[in-house]
Amino acid sequence: MHEFDLIQRFFNVSNYSDSSVMVGIGDDCALLQAQPNKSIVVSTDSMVENVHFSSITPTDAIAHKLVASNISDISASGGIPKWATLSLTLPCINEAWLTQFSQTLHSQLNKYGVSLIGGDTTSGEQIHLSMTLMGECSNSDFMGRGGAEVGDMICLCDHIGEATLGLIVEKNLLNDPNFIKNSSNFTLLTSLLNRFYYPEIQLATSHILKDYANATIDISDGLLQDLGHVIKNSKKAKNPLGVELCFNFKNLKKKVEILRKNNKLSCYKELLTDNDKVALTSGEEYTLCSIMSPHKLKALQKQHQEYLATLGIKLYTIGEVTNTNKWVVNGKTICLDDEIGYKHFTNSKYHSKT
Structure with a gap:
């Protein structure tokens, strides 16, 4: 199995329920239709083997936390999560690991109404996962970190x-x-x-x-x-x-x-x-x-x-x-x-x- 077989088997989404995804996985870029009067909020989180998870961490837990860490950032901003990209570095192709990881990943993304729209796959010495999550937010709804006042x-x-x-x-x-x-x-x-x-x-x-x-x-x-x-x-x-x-x-x-x-x-x-x-x-x-x-x-x-x-x-x-x-x-x-x-x-x- 090579890179494109891996993407097709484990991560390709042929039909998007979200009409805002005009072009998704399989093209050089995804094409998204943002709602009028909405801003885009963006978060990226990475997980590296032996830094964020160990050799005994369950595969589904790795996928769960990769999605959760990004959803949590969007949540803190006041946004609504919509689209995600995934970059995946693997030392080898382990089909059992990929099956469990991808099933949990898709399940968690579906739970929050998020479409996987693209990413990158490569080989490396250890597992490295990176997700970028994008969402929509009205400017008036954005919370951010910078508004605390005395007495709050x-x-x-x-x-x-x-x-x-x-x-x-x-x-x-x-x-x-x-x-x-x-x-x-x-x-x-x-x-x-x-x-x-x-x-x-x-x-x-x-x-x-x-x-x-x-x-x-x-x-x-x-x-x-x-x-x-x-x-x-x-x-x-x-x-x-x-x-x-x-x-x-x-x-x-x-x-x-x-x-x-x-x-x-x-x-x-x-x-x-x-x-x-x-x-x-x-x-x-x-x-x-x-x-x-x-x-x-x-x-x-x-x-x-x-x-x-x-x-x-x-x-x-x-x-x-x-x-x-x-x-x-x-x-x-x-x-x-x-x-x-x-x-x-x-x-x-x-x-x-x-």
Whole structure:
């Protein structure tokens, strides 16, 4: 099987249900018909073997997260995802791997109404996946990172921290394949691993937030680092902005305590003794962090709290934007540069998002 056979068999879409795709896979370029009075929002995310996933990461989880990471970015912008391209680098053609990967990829794209319209396939020493996702957005609906103001409330659309715990579980599975099977906490460990492998994206929630939020970002590299981008990019205030966070995720604390007592996880003891650090630095959460005025937050809760509950979404108000140029977490002033967040070229191989 060569490159074009691979594309035809696993990725070609002969009939597009979306009439906006005038020309798709098979031509030099795709031809798209954008809606009048709409802007295009674009996101690109890559996944590299031994950096974003390991040798034991399930194939369907790789495809799931590749789509999820891009959908989450579009979600944070307030856009509606529409079209995707996929670049795929493989060391060899593994038909079983490609079958599972492509089936999950198409399933996830269909779930969000996204058409695969093109891409590129090449050979290389390791698996490298890159997706560019495009969507539509009215200019007035675009949320972005740069609108936070003094007095705004900082809200999370879900609790955070479990992705890091799931990562710890997978890292231990690399050393001990029977780690979960032989554990008395089988159910918890499996749940944490699935939370890490198969994140749920809050696209429907973002369509509500856009009418209330001054800024929104998805948590992909840790709350401190991602919220830091919002504060850095918000330049309306006369003085440098700061943040005061106050939170207590009780369910996370219980799960951290269980993992801390597991002797096989002793190498993570330092992290697992600091519940706040787990919550503040956990990457690949893909939970939306939205910043809005107290008035808008109250209005949102009054109008949409019941509907958000049907989506399984609970808004957690975890802090406030200040004019102090300081970061205060649960009463303790921290230096943001001292805290851990994932940065490529500075962290070690395979998922140092802890």
